[in-house]
Amino acid sequence: MSTSMNRRNWLKSGAMLAGGLSIAPALKWNTAQAANEIAARLYELPATQVGKQVLARPEMKARLLANENPFGPCKKAREALIGEIDTSFRYGFQNKKEFAKLLSDKYKLNAPGEADWGPSPDSQVMLGAGSTELLLAAALLYGQKGGKILSADPTYMSLIRSAQNVGADWDTVPLTKDYVHDLDALADAVSDEHSMVYICNPNNPTGTVVDPDKMRSFCKEVSKKKPIFIDEAYIDYTSDPDKHSMADLVADGYNVIVTRTFSKLHAFAGLRIGYCLAQPEVITAMGKYANGAGDIASTSMAAAIASFQDAEYYKYAREMNEKSKQFLYKTLEDAGYEYVPSHTNFVLFPVKMDSERFVQEMMKRGVGVRNWSFANQEWCRVSVGTMQDMEYFADAFNQLS
Ligand SMILES: Cc1ncc(COP(=O)(O)O)c(C=O)c1O
Numbered sequence: 001m002s003t004s005m006n007r008r009n010w011l012k013s014g015a016m017l018a019g020g021l022s023i024a025p026a027l028k029w030n031t032a033q034a035a036n037e038i039a040a041r042l043y044e045l046p047a048t049q050v051g052k053q054v055l056a057r058p059e060m061k062a063r064l065l066a067n068e069n070p071f072g073p074c075k076k077a078r079e080a081l082i083g084e085i086d087t088s089f090r091y092g093f094q095n096k097k098e099f100a101k102l103l104s105d106k107y108k109l110n111a112p113g114e115a116d117w118g119p120s121p122d123s124q125v126m127l128g129a130g131s132t133e134l135l136l137a138a139a140l141l142y143g144q145k146g147g148k149i150l151s152a153d154p155t156y157m158s159l160i161r162s163a164q165n166v167g168a169d170w171d172t173v174p175l176t177k178d179y180v181h182d183l184d185a186l187a188d189a190v191s192d193e194h195s196m197v198y199i200c201n202p203n204n205p206t207g208t209v210v211d212p213d214k215m216r217s218f219c220k221e222v223s224k225k226k227p228i229f230i231d232e233a234y235i236d237y238t239s240d241p242d243k244h245s246m247a248d249l250v251a252d253g254y255n256v257i258v259t260r261t262f263s264k265l266h267a268f269a270g271l272r273i274g275y276c277l278a279q280p281e282v283i284t285a286m287g288k289y290a291n292g293a294g295d296i297a298s299t300s301m302a303a304a305i306a307s308f309q310d311a312e313y314y315k316y317a318r319e320m321n322e323k324s325k326q327f328l329y330k331t332l333e334d335a336g337y338e339y340v341p342s343h344t345n346f347v348l349f350p351v352k353m354d355s356e357r358f359v360q361e362m363m364k365r366g367v368g369v370r371n372w373s374f375a376n377q378e379w380c381r382v383s384v385g386t387m388q389d390m391e392y393f394a395d396a397f398n399q400l401s
Contacts, residue, residue, distance in 0.1 A: 061366035069267035074313035092298025131274030137290035143168035207342030236265035365396035
């Protein structure tokens with residue numbers, strides 16, 4: 001698949017990421033027990049309760065198919081959730097205002113104001129029950145009435161599929177040979193026919209991220225022609241999230257729509273919190289297709305307010321992910337496999353058998369992973385879990401490789 005040159009580049013960027021996170025070279029915490037002990041100390045919970053899997057299938061020992069954060073919500077978020085129960089008979093307007101204010105202060109944007117339901121006319125922030133609600137709102141807004149979405153392929157398909165369901169067409173541009181968004185080709189491909197450009201950065205399923213300076217120039221130029229939707233679900237795992245994020249372009253007046261989710265680094269997949277930053281007219285138009293926080297549980301918003309301000313957990317979750325990821329890389333390398341260096345909490349690697357069979361064989365061994373086929377290659381995408389998850393993965397994988 002890749003040339004050795006590509007691979008050298010991959011390894012270089014992987015090493016830079018690791019350097020940015022100051023990872024102990026010898027994988028200091030390379031056992032499941034150590035990982036659980038740190039987590040137990042942080043949360044003051046018995047070690048056995050930390051990272052406990054809630055399994056859809058009881059036979060699944062390691063659930064590595066949905067890019068969840070197995071270390072769970074931070075302690076302050078758990079306390080806030082419990083604390084909110086007593087007042088949860090009320091609609092969550094107050095939490096919505098508080099949370100939206102935190103976000104608008106961070107990104108220097110207009111808050112939703114005093115309106116209880118939906119955004120106010122000058123708002124640049126919209127909340128969602130996970131970012132899926134916001135992806136759906138954008139799909140409905142830009143996908144109907146002859147809409148045509150331009151994006152890379154492969155990429156995350158939620159918005160594109162929803163747009164197709166309401167009649168939109170989809171134009172694609174292949175990734176580069178290093179499986180990164182080809183920004184030059186995307187810029188060349190944008191035409192009057194398109195209603196929107198969708199860019200998932202870092203990209204799912206490849207885990208690659210675009211150069212932030214190139215991305216910023218691309219967005220500034222192309223957004224003059226068409227709105228650019230940037231799905232930043234995994235941005236918190238990049239070496240420098242503030243630099244990689246395009247959120248600042250919203251404050252600068254560009255027609256970009258940035259979505260972020262708490263489902264990944266904040267470990268809120270089941271709590272459902274996401275948000276969108278965009279120009280007021282876009283937020284107003286998207287607001288016709290989403291509830292703008294009306295759908296979000298007040299408990300979840302209270303927990304999000306706590307998690308958003310917990311810098312210690314943010315650092316901890318990034319470090320734990322990086323440690324498990326380095327173990328996963330080593331497992332693959334030791335078995336003679338290549339992988340796409342990842343800026344996320346999942347890793348994509350080429351498999352040497354039919355990828356569907358690979359997934360089934362892994363599942364028989366209690367490990368859930370996902371498969372893809374593209375660029376004439378069969379691939380597995382494995383989420384980064386706890387060290388124990390990674391050990392289960394290594395065990396099953398080594399039986400097949
Ligand atoms: C790229 C990307 N965007 C958005 C989502 C949706 O996440 P949520 O609705 O939980 O915020 C996911 C989920 O895996 C994702 O991978």
